Amino acid sequence: MEADVRRILRKLNIRPSKSLGQNFLTDGWVLQRITEAAELTPNDTVLEIGPGIGNLTSYLAEDAGCVVAVEIDKRLAQVLHDLLIGYRNVHIINADILRLDLKKELAPFMTSPDGTPRSLKVVANLPYYITTPVIMKLLENGLDAECMVIMVQKEVAARMMAKPGGKDYGALSVSVGYYSRPTVIMDVPPDCFIPQPGVDSTVVRLDLYKTPPVELKDRDLFFKVVKAAFGQRRKTLLNALNNAGYIGADKEQIRMLLERVGIDEMQRGETLSIQQFAQLANELHDLLKQ
Ligand code: SAM
Numbered sequence: 061m062e063a064d065v066r067r068i069l070r071k072l073n074i075r076p077s078k079s080l081g082q083n084f085l086t087d088g089w090v091l092q093r094i095t096e097a098a099e100l101t102p103n104d105t106v107l108e109i110g111p112g113i114g115n116l117t118s119y120l121a122e123d124a125g126c127v128v129a130v131e132i133d134k135r136l137a138q139v140l141h142d143l144l145i146g147y148r149n150v151h152i153i154n155a156d157i158l159r160l161d162l163k164k165e166l167a168p169f170m171t172s173p174d175g176t177p178r179s180l181k182v183v184a185n186l187p188y189y190i191t192t193p194v195i196m197k198l199l200e201n202g203l204d205a206e207c208m209v210i211m212v213q214k215e216v217a218a219r220m221m222a223k224p225g226g227k228d229y230g231a232l233s234v235s236v237g238y239y240s241r242p243t244v245i246m247d248v249p250p251d252c253f254i255p256q257p258g259v260d261s262t263v264v265r266l267d268l269y270k271t272p273p274v275e276l277k278d279r280d281l282f283f284k285v286v287k288a289a290f291g292q293r294r295k296t297l298l299n300a301l302n303n304a305g306y307i308g309a310d311k312e313q314i315r316m317l318l319e320r321v322g323i324d325e326m327q328r329g330e331t332l333s334i335q336q337f338a339q340l341a342n343e344l345h346d347l348l349k350q
Contacts, residue, residue: 061115062086065254068113072139076255080133081187084112085211087252090263095119097245097265098183098209103176105169107205109157109184109194112136114143114150116185121147125178126169132156158193162201182208188257191216192232199239199268208266209245217244217262224333231290235283237334238274240266274338281307281348282341289329289337297332298325308348317343 065086069076076082085091094116100106100123111117111129113136120127126149131137137154144150153165170178182198182205191212198208212220215228220236221244222228236242245263250256276282288304289297298318302311309317318325321339323332332340 061088062254065113065115068143069254072113072135074113074135074139077133078255079189081110081189082112082133083185083188083253083255083257085115085185085252086254087248090246090248090252091116091119093246094183094185094209094211094263095123097263098123098181098207100124100181103172103178104181104206105166105178107162107166107180107182107184107203109182110187111140111152112185114140116183117144117150118147120183121150124181125149125172126151128153128166128169130155130157130160130165158190158197162197162203166203180205182210184209185211188213188216188259195220195232196235199235205268207268208240209263210266211248211261211263214247214260214262217264220264220266224331226330229330230293231283231286234286234334234337236266238272238282240268242266274335275342276338277342277345281345282338285341285344286329286337289332293328293330295328296326297323297329300329307344309344313347317347 065084102125104124106120106124106127108117108120108127108129111131117127117129128151130153131140134154137152140152151169172178180203186194218228219230219232220242222233243265245265248261248263284307288301288307291304292300298314301307301314315325317340321343323336
């Protein structure tokens with residue numbers, strides 16, 4: 061397979077772009093495992109981010125009802141039509157995933173020819189330079205996806221999976237935990253790609269919650285509190301929340317809120333569970349409404 065990828069790139073005269081995070085998977089077994097992890101059926105529409113030369117896309121197209129593949133690189137978007145010529149259920153969109161109105165673009169592909177609604181799954185070997193913004197966009201956009209199977213840098217996977225108290229636990233862990241149940245599928249070493257990335261990779265599956273694990277009175281306020289708590293992670297929670305300056309309460313009010321929800325003001329934000337962040341944000345919401 062490695063030889064195939066090299067041959068295709070040579071034939072098309074394409075030099076992988078480092079700035080676009082172009083590291084192409086060359087290991088058929090890894091491609092197979094990613095596809096299996098998504099548990100695709102003909103009733104699924106897959107959103108693939110960054111199809112590249114279509115090596116993962118062809119696996120997805122075999123099992124899913126339809127694949128919508130968004131590729132920023134014009135050179136690749138053009139040749140993908142030829143590379144995937146046998147797959148009539150693949151739709152290529154030449155665009156930046158971060159700028160796309162995903163709900164609008166996906167709408168025409170969310171029903172099968174007989175009118176049955178399809179489920180949405182996201183599968184991607186992500187370009188690492190935009191991993192976090194892409195994940196946040198997918199989680200926050202209310203796409204109603206069932207699951208996401210994504211390859212990310214190993215360190216990012218650790219942050220996504222982290223529990224309170226550790227060095228990896230941060231705003232990304234809280235966001236991922238609020239929207240989904242994450243599972244590690246497999247680690248992937250650099251020699252499974254051309255060119256080889258300078259980091260190890262991990263495939264993660266996120267099962268999106270229909271109902272989040274905590275009830276929030278104001279979701280934006282919850283994420284503001286989380287951002288403030290991790291903005292200055294070496295500071296105490298009281299100081300970090302106060303210094304952020306955008307949560308709308310003064311130091312005395314924050315002290316009172318922390319006491320009310322039973323959190324020691326000297327604790328650091330990195331020790332709080334999602335449930336505690338939710339409690340704090342809900343109390344703050346009530347206070348600001350008064
Ligand atoms: N899917 C292929 C594979 O697994 O071998 C390629 C994956 S490669 C890591 C990432 C792909 O994302 C590249 O094809 C790159 O051009 C594309 N890409 C980079 N930035 C993008 C963006 N903002 N929107 C859409 N695609 C992007």
